[in-house]
Amino acid sequence: MPKVTKKTLNLRGNVLDLSTPVVMGILNITDDSFYAGSRVPSVDQAVERARTMYTEGAVFIDIGGYSTRPGAADISPNQEADRILPVIEAIVKAVPDVWISVDTFRAAVARQAVEAGAVLVNDVAGGTLDPAMFETVAGLQVPYVLMHMRGTPQTMTGQTTYPDLVPDVLFEIQIQLQTLRNLGQMDVIIDPGFGFAKTPRQNFQLLNRLDAFQAFDAPVLAGLSRKSTIWRTLNIRPEDALNGTTVLNTIALTKGADMLRVHDVLEAVETVKLISSCQQIL
Known part of the structure; x- marks a missing residue:
C-alpha cells in the first residue's frame, strides 16, 4: 500500500488542508534582500502589501527581517526583532484572515514573533544555527519549516560539495527531522533549500x-x-525572472510540492489552480 503523506497543518487549533497546494507570499522588512521588489520600508506599506497578497490568494505571509542572500550583512537578534514585530502585530490586526509565518533562524526571534501573532516558523538553517530553535518550536507547538542549508548566509556558497547531492540532502534533513520529532514537534514542512549551499546545476537536480x-x-x-538559478541561467535580472519562476513552480507542483513561497502571489495562485485542475482529470 503506498505511503500517504501528511497533508494538514494545525494552526492555533485550525486545521489547514494542503491537499491542494497553497501559496506563501514573501514580505522582507530589510533593505538588502536580493530582489528589491520584496522589500518594504514601513509598517503601513507592509500592511498594504500583505492585504494585496491575501486578496490575490496567499494563505501565508512570510515576514523576514534578516536578509539571507549570499554574502548578506549580519544583524543582531534585537535589530531583527525590531524590524518584524511591529509588522506582524499590524498585519494580524489589519488582515486577520491571513496566516503569518516568521522567517528566522533565531529561537528568541521566533518566540517573540509567535507571541506577536505568527503561527509558523520558517527556519532557513533547519536548526543548525541556533541550538535552542528545536526546543523552542516544539514548546510553542507551531508548524516549522525545516530547510536544508550548510554554513551561514555569509559562507554557504563555499559549501556546495556533495558526493551524491539528493541522498546527501535527504540524509542531512533526516537527522534534523528525527531530532525534532523526538522533541514532540508534530507539524514539520520540508524545504530542500534551493539556492542555499547549492549551485544552479544542483538546484535543477533537486x-x-x-x-x-x-x-x-x-x-x-x-x-x-x-x-x-533562474536569472543566471537566462542571463537576465531578478526583476525579469517572473516567467522563469512560474516555469519552475509548475515543475515543483508536478513533483509534489505542497507550498510555494513566492514574491508574486497572483501568478503562483493561478499556477496552482491550473495544475490542480489538470491533475483532477487524470
Missing part, C-alpha cells in the same frame, strides 16, 4: 528529484521565486 522528499511523510515547500 527540482528534478523533488518527489524524493515525500519520503519524510511531511508537506514539501518549494522556494524558487526569482532566485539566481
Whole structure:
C-alpha cells in the first residue's frame, strides 16, 4: 500500500488542508534582500502589501527581517526583532484572515514573533544555527519549516560539495527531522533549500528529484521565486525572472510540492489552480 503523506497543518487549533497546494507570499522588512521588489520600508506599506497578497490568494505571509542572500550583512537578534514585530502585530490586526509565518533562524526571534501573532516558523538553517530553535518550536507547538542549508548566509556558497547531492540532502534533513520529532514537534514542512549551499546545476537536480522528499511523510515547500538559478541561467535580472519562476513552480507542483513561497502571489495562485485542475482529470 503506498505511503500517504501528511497533508494538514494545525494552526492555533485550525486545521489547514494542503491537499491542494497553497501559496506563501514573501514580505522582507530589510533593505538588502536580493530582489528589491520584496522589500518594504514601513509598517503601513507592509500592511498594504500583505492585504494585496491575501486578496490575490496567499494563505501565508512570510515576514523576514534578516536578509539571507549570499554574502548578506549580519544583524543582531534585537535589530531583527525590531524590524518584524511591529509588522506582524499590524498585519494580524489589519488582515486577520491571513496566516503569518516568521522567517528566522533565531529561537528568541521566533518566540517573540509567535507571541506577536505568527503561527509558523520558517527556519532557513533547519536548526543548525541556533541550538535552542528545536526546543523552542516544539514548546510553542507551531508548524516549522525545516530547510536544508550548510554554513551561514555569509559562507554557504563555499559549501556546495556533495558526493551524491539528493541522498546527501535527504540524509542531512533526516537527522534534523528525527531530532525534532523526538522533541514532540508534530507539524514539520520540508524545504530542500534551493539556492542555499547549492549551485544552479544542483538546484535543477533537486527540482528534478523533488518527489524524493515525500519520503519524510511531511508537506514539501518549494522556494524558487526569482532566485539566481533562474536569472543566471537566462542571463537576465531578478526583476525579469517572473516567467522563469512560474516555469519552475509548475515543475515543483508536478513533483509534489505542497507550498510555494513566492514574491508574486497572483501568478503562483493561478499556477496552482491550473495544475490542480489538470491533475483532477487524470
